[in-house]
Amino acid sequence: MTLAEAPMAEAAAETVLSVEGLTVSVATEGGLRPLVRDASFALRRGETLAIAGESGSGKSITSLAVMGLLPVNVRATAGAVRLGGTDLLRLPEGRLRGLRGDRIAMIFQEPMTSLNPVMTVGAQLVEAIEAHEPLPRREAQARALEALRAVRLSEPEQRLRQYPHELSGGMRQRVMIAMAIALRPDVLIADEPTTALDVTVQREVLDLLRDLRREMGTAIVLITHDMGVVAEMADRVVVMKDGAMVEEGPVRRIFEAPREDYTRALLAAVPRMGSRPAEAPRPRSAPVCALRDLTVRFDLHRGLLGRATHRVHAVEGVSFDIRAGETFALVGESGCGKSTIAKAIAGLVPFEGEIEVAGRKLHGQGDVTRAVRRDAQIVFQDPAASLDPRMRVGDLVAEPLVVHGVGHREERRATVERLFEQVGLSRAQADRYPHEFSGGQRQRICIARALALRPKLIVADESVSALDVSVQARVLALLRDLQQATGVSFLFISHDMAVVDSIADRVAVMFLGQIVEMGTRAQVFGDPRHAYTRRLIEAVPVPDPTHVRPPRERMASEVPSPVRLRTDPPVRLTLRDLGGGHLVAVG
Structure with missing residues (x-):
């Protein structure tokens, strides 16, 4: 059976x-x-x-x-x-x-x-089965293969021989489900x-x-x-x-x-696709950040001789502008190149092409000048990992001012207190340590630290994805308020389409290192033209139990890999303007 x-x-x-x-x-x-x-x-x-x-x-x-x-x-x-x-x-x-x-x-x-990194997937499944049922090894292996087929894992016979690190996150989660259901x-x-x-x-x-x-x-x-x-x-x-x-x-x-x-309150805080009212288009302004044909590749050395035989095409010819006072969002699945673009802007990875921040060009080898670092700040996903646990949070927020030699001690203290109030924290909390704050409060501290130098651009890399829905709503509201008060621009990187819909002015959808669709929020989410954009939007959970999801073709495989032979570069996509700046890939 x-x-x-x-x-x-x-x-x-x-x-x-x-x-x-x-x-x-x-x-x-x-x-x-x-x-x-x-x-x-x-x-x-x-x-x-x-x-x-x-x-x-x-x-x-x-x-x-x-x-x-x-x-x-x-x-x-x-x-x-x-x-x-x-x-x-x-x-x-x-x-x-x-x-x-x-x-x-x-x-x-x-x-x-949850998976043993030194055992193959098949060995772990068989071990779990044999721990509860005294089956012959061949029958246990057949049951393991059946469980992988039940969770619709592509090429199940091959997956049995692979180790966890060789699988994507979605594949590993399917293996965990297969292990859980193998014994019915x-x-x-x-x-x-x-x-x-x-x-x-x-x-x-x-x-x-x-x-x-x-x-x-x-x-x-x-x-x-x-x-x-x-x-x-x-x-x-x-x-x-x-x-x-x-x-x-x-x-x-x-x-x-x-x-x-x-x-x-919990239900009211849930972001919903399409709930944000239409807004008048922003007047065009000079770009705070401009990317032209940005390309980031990493060589992989394989084989007995350690030669560079393969290449990761993390970002392949991406171009866009971020205007003053706007929120530009990058969306896409893991491995599409979103965070690599953030690292390139921060000077953390070498790149080809052009990046310009506040009129200053970045060099491709990661040697970012102090002036550029002052104009572009990053807020990372995990606030706990971004804050030194041995320092008081007030000193952490003041650290960029010290590094750039801004003001004297009393002026820096006054700036820190003003920033704490600006992000919804009290002045007295500046003397506490990071562990004394909740996750949402720590993210607010990271935002205050990013604002300390009055940057023109803040890169928010999955900055709300780890937060509870009510905390997430408060942080998003804070970002909108800060933008209105200071005019700062945001590069908002996320895989959560509903969150992006609630905060972005313009959106670019990335797939395998390239942009497949770009335009205003209303254009991309209200009239998606690329099949991948539609697939992303259709997959978003709808917080309405009466919603009937239309039938769709089930995916049997994972997202293709950006790793290719050095002799086999990807085909560059061409973006066609459908009108009003709504760009869609045609290649």
Whole structure:
């Protein structure tokens, strides 16, 4: 019997998992402190239950308690978790280990850290199967291959022989799902399974989970902060805040008539494609940043002699202008060249072609002058990694002023206090350390640091992708306010189409190092002409449970690689103007 033929006819309403009054606490010097308080919910066969909420709400801790995978200093102090008639909280580790993977399985957020880097994909799948079922090796290998086919991984026989680092993020996540379903569990817990994935890969994973539920009758607990994913996938929703359940109900009722203020605020903060009103076109102004035929390539040395046989065509002949006071967005999937352009502007990678910032030309070998660094600042994706944990945040914000010799000590302190107020923080907070702030506050500190030298251009590289939806909304509003107040231009780099739609003036869509479509936000999102642009937009989750997604052809393979033989350069695309500056690739 194949995975797709697994029975699901019996007892569609049967409860397979119930959580009753679960309280999870962490041991501290002052005693036990609850992280999750009195959580209760039930999961029926073939049902998808979404647990939604922001970081720190207790979503993941609840799932780890169900799996018996809590950290050493954290334990369930009250309640019960029943799988069928068995209370998992009362089982010894040996029996619990036997149930994990067999009857209840989990997919984690980051597949690279969940897979053994020194074992092939096939070996890891076979090991997981043999740990629970005493099958002959040949049968276990056949089951592993069947699981990879069930998750629609291209060339499954070849993938069995590959190592995790040889697969893309979407492929690795499919392998994790295959490992979870290989034993046909009753319950599958998916903890933020699409957060780190591009929008098209996210669509494939969500379609896959929906297929598995339908074909195998698997019950799914979906943990996410993406309300678009909740609307598309869930039958019922549990909303959590600060370790407590604040609301529970059918997905349509939660979206159409939320009863709690927190749920309403969470839904109001969700960016929605097409919700931004039309705006009058900006008057043309001199460009703050201009790229002309920008090309970035990296040679790969392979073979016994270490010769440069292949080349990564990261950016291939890209040209665009960023005007004063506008937000220009680059969108596309991982590996399309967005972040490489940001690094080229910052002088972090060598390039060919021309880059001009505030009238100053950059040289292709990365030797960026101090004046250019002053005019162009970068805000990175991870604010925690951008801030020295040993320095006070006030000193971190003042550091660019010190490096460029701007003002004396008292003037720099006054500038820092003004910047803190400008980004919505208090002056007193300047004396704290980075770990004393939330993720959204740390990103605000990074923005204040970028504004310290009054730059003409700020490059925001996935600067809101790691933030909760409400924090994300506040940071985006802050960027808009700062732009109106200071006239700064933004190069906004993101793979989140809904976020880009909410903030950008003009948009360029990139694919394999080249621009395939460029124009105003209304042109690109309201009238997309290139097939790749349409595919990106169609893949965006819609935060409306009544939305019916039209049928589309399922992708069986990953995005093509930018790595090519040195003797086989890519074909340069030609952009044709459809009118009003709406450019679309025709080659």
